[in-house]
Amino acid sequence: MALVRVISSDGAAFLVSQRLAKRSGKLKTEIETFRKSSDNSEAQPEIRIVTIRAEILRLVLQWLQQHQNDPVLPANQNEQDGRGDAEMGQSQWDRDFLAPMDLGIVMELILAANHLEVKGLLDITCKLVESKITGRTVDEIRTAFKLKSDFKGNEEEQTRLENRWCVEN
Amino acid sequence: MTSTQEVHPLFNPVILGKIFSFLQIQSLKNSRLTCKIWRRAALPYLQKCSKVLLIRGGKADRDQFSFRNFLEFVSSLPPDEIPFQHYYLDHWALNEKREKSLKQFWDICGPSMKILHLSNVIFYEIQTIRNILYYWSPHLESLRLEDCLFYTITNENAFQKVKDELKTEDFDEPNLSYDYYDHVTVEQLKDVKMDETISNANTSLKELSYDQLEEEEFPLAWEEIFHAFPNIQRLSIGLSTKADQTSKILAALDSVRQDSHVMGSISELRFFKNSKTSCKLDLQDSHLYKISDIMCLPLTSLNFVVNQSIGLESVANIVRQYSPVLKNLCLHSEEEGQVPLELFNVFKFQRFPNLSKLCVCMNVIGGTFNFVTIMPKLTTLHIWLKEEDFSWDTKSMDEAILRCLALQHSNPDMTEMSFGYTISASKPVALLCSWFRHLRVLMMALTDEIIRVVFRELEHLEEITVFDRYLTDAGITGNPVSLSENSPWSAKSQREFPYIGDLKKLWKFSLTFRRYENITDASIYQGFMDVPELSSLLLTRTKIGDRALRDLSMRSTLITLVTPTVCKGTELEYAD
Incomplete structure (x- = not known):
């Protein structure tokens, strides 16, 4: 089995099958680039991910392993109507996977899924964030995500007025 | 930790876009009010699902749809920061010569306008028509003209008071402008010579x-x-x-x-x-x-409603001509009572090799489901009385399906079926299931007896929408009688029938339009709780209590639950 070493920003190395790694768009490109530039076709690629720490990389690989037999979704699927397809990809395993995570970890996981181009993981993590916005007031959203209002002067009121003119299609 | 160079996901435009693509209008509005980055990032999604509605004349011009208030507001914005793209203008008089504010409105909003719906609008003079249609909104992508009138003013015989006001060129006082139009003589514009230079x-x-x-x-x-x-x-x-x-x-x-x-x-x-x-x-x-x-x-797409003056021959002629390339065919009758068209009965040897979506009424398909054999790539089938409006018809489809009892058909591509007519027995449903085993989306009236066939036969189902009111706990739970939360029953005991937990891929279940008096907590505890991938449950009025709904929603943060009483999502409209 062909393997690849994936190294996190804090130096932890993960040895995974190339088949599994290639389910990440980013890792697939890196492996192919390595193949083209290497004289030795048997050499084991080594990929450094300088933006993802070990704990998060482990979670991504764990998710990839669980979903290794899923069809690979094209990156732009469903973007035409602006709606994602996370709901269709959820499973009980996904729910159990995400359940213990605090928001900080979820955020890092979103970044990692985006960076490594793992669409399914990006979808379900973004959907989790969506569920924390829906049905909440502005203050509740700010509190949940620790967002600080940076509106100056009448900018907030201006936004409220813009919103006021938008009625549902 | 992740590198400090990396933008926090809550401020990363790609990720924010992904999150906002899941949100509905009110949540998008709230998100825009949290901080500046979210304000900007949520805007395209708000633009997609909303429009600016401006109604003129009478009371409307003084309230929330007021043109004057809107114009005042957009005039205060920087020209390149107009946040609106979609406009619905209702009951307007478009007279650029007399209403200076019109040009002002289009000067401000025209450059960013993408969708324009003009309803019950009166245009005055040719140049105004051409300006508005062709020139003042150069990036328009969609234009709808609905019941508009087109006049030229032949005599301005407005009474003296209005004439005096005319001098000030202020025609945007709501009542004044309409008084003015009451006192002008107009002539309908007709057959205007084509301007050869417009290309x-x-x-x-x-x-x-x-x-x-x-x-x-x-x-x-x-x-x-x-x-x-x-x-x-x-x-x-x-x-x-x-x-x-x-x-x-x-x-x-x-x-x-x-x-x-x-x-x-x-x-x-x-x-x-x-x-x-x-x-x-x-x-x-x-x-x-x-x-x-x-x-x-x-x-590649044909869509029309036939009336009594249309003959089968002319419909068949155009459908036949485009049958090799059509991808979408939508055909309905004006009235269900009229003589059946039975269109597909005339196509004995005609095939629709590329047709993927068919939306028709029973009059069009006639008395048999044989048509499915000439459309091998069909992925979506909607058989409804009307195209878009929900209108329930109690006419039964049983006979038309059962006429094809001997039909050996299989279409693994069919993913979505929706019926606005009833199927009263399980046998026709079983036959449909045998033809379309890979169905993912189903919308129809489901009784307990019929939903059991669905649970047994359609293992790939991901979404179910139930019409009408006959479904009960017995259908959802697979048990013979309605149960309560405290009924003596355990998962180890054998169910008498298939139940909703058998659908391993189901993620969305909706009840619509009616009250469902015989759906209780039992459906939650002995049905929905067992659906492994359920992430969206939309209910009308049922006998399910808040506690059961809360217990279900506690199962996962990923469940969107919308009911008349508990809302973890957006309130659903429902009818009694």
């Missing part, structure tokens, strides 16, 4: 819709329109439009196609029924023959 005025326009409910005609030459908008892909004509108007449009289309290289792109032709009117539909056989005659129209 490619707007190459962004992809969608044009014209719908005329009154006798008045559209005054510009349709050839001019087609030259001005050379890239229209979707042409929609209201069915109440007078027959001679429709003839003019089709003749112009024909002429333009013969005359030049423009208009190569109309792939979708739609004759639609305006829900605001009960006017007689005026589509005629001659129109359908005319469409057949238009040279090489690259149609």
Whole structure:
């Protein structure tokens, strides 16, 4: 089995099958680039991910392993109507996977899924964030995500007025 | 930790876009109010699901849809920061000579305008029509003209008071402007000579819709329109439009196609029924023959409602002509009572090799489901009385399906089926299931008996929408009688029938339109709790208690639960 070493920003190395790694768009490109530039076709690629720490990389690989037999979704699927397809990809395993995570970890996981181009993981993590916005007031959203209002002067009121003119299609 | 160079995901535009794509209008509005980055990032998604509605005249002009208030607001914004793209203008008088604020409105909003719906609007003078249609919103992508009137003013005999006001050129006082229009003599604009210089005025326009409910005609030459908008892909004509108007449009289309290289792109032709009117539909056989005659129209989508003056031959002729390339066919009758068209019965050897979506009423399919064999790539089948409006019909489809009892058919591509008619027995449903085993989306009236067939046969189902009111706990839980939370039952005991937990891929379940008096907590505890991938449950009024709903929603943060009493999502409209 062909393997690849994936190294996190804090130096932890993960040895995974190339088949599994290639389910990440980013890792697939890196492996192919390595193949083209290497004289030795048997050499084991080594990929450094300088933006993802070990704990998060482990979670991504764990998710990839669980979903290794899923069809690979094209990156732009469903973007035409602006709606994602996370709901269709959820499973009980996904729910159990995400359940213990605090928001900080979820955020890092979103970044990692985006960076490594793992669409399914990006979808379900973004959907989790969506569920924390829906049905909440502005203050509740700010509190949940620790967002600080940076509106100056009448900018907030201006936004409220813009919103006021938008009625549902 | 992640590198400090990396933008926090809550401020990363790609990730924010992904999150906002899941949100509905109110949540998008709230998100825009949290901070500046979210304000900007949520805007395109808010624009997609909303419009600016401006109504003029009477009370409307003083309240939330006031043109004057809107103009005052947008005038205060920087010109390149107009946040609106979609406008619905209702009951406007478009008279640029007298109403200076119109030009001001279009100067501000026109450059960013993408969708414009003009409803019950009166245009005054040719130049205003051309300015508004062609020039003042150069990036418009979709234009709908609905029941508009087109006049020229022949005499301004307004009474003295109004005349005095005219001098100030302030015609935007709501009552004043309408008083003014009560005192002018107008003449309908007709058959305006084509302006040969107008070509490619707007190459962004992809969608044009014209719908005329009154006798008045559209005054510009349709050839001019087609030259001005050379890239229209979707042409929609209201069915109440007078027959001679429709003839003019089709003749112009024909002429333009013969005359030049423009208009190569109309792939979708739609004759639609305006829900605001009960006017007689005026589509005629001659129109359908005319469409057949238009040279090489690259149609892949046909959509129309037939009335009593349309014969089977003309419908069959156009459908037959485009059958090799059609991807979408939508065909309904004006009234269900009229003589059945039974269109597909005439196509003994005709095939629709590329058709993926078929939306028809029972009158069109006639008395048999044999048509499924001539459409091997069908992925979506909707059999409804009307195209869009939900209108329930108790007519049964049982017989039409059972006539095909011996049919050996299989279509693994069929993913979505929706029926606005009843199927009263399980046998026809079992037959449908045997043809379309890979169905993912199902919308129909489901009784306990029928839903058990669905649970047993359609293991790939992901979404179910239930119409009507006959479904009960017994159907959802697979148990013979309605149970309560405290009924003596355990997962280890054998169920008598298949139940909702058998659908391993189901993620969305919806009840619609009616009360479901016999759906109780038992459906939650002994049904929905066992659906492994359930992430969206939309209910109308049932006997399910809040506690059971909360218990279900506690199962996972990923469940969107919408009911009349508990809302973890957006409140669902429901009817008693």
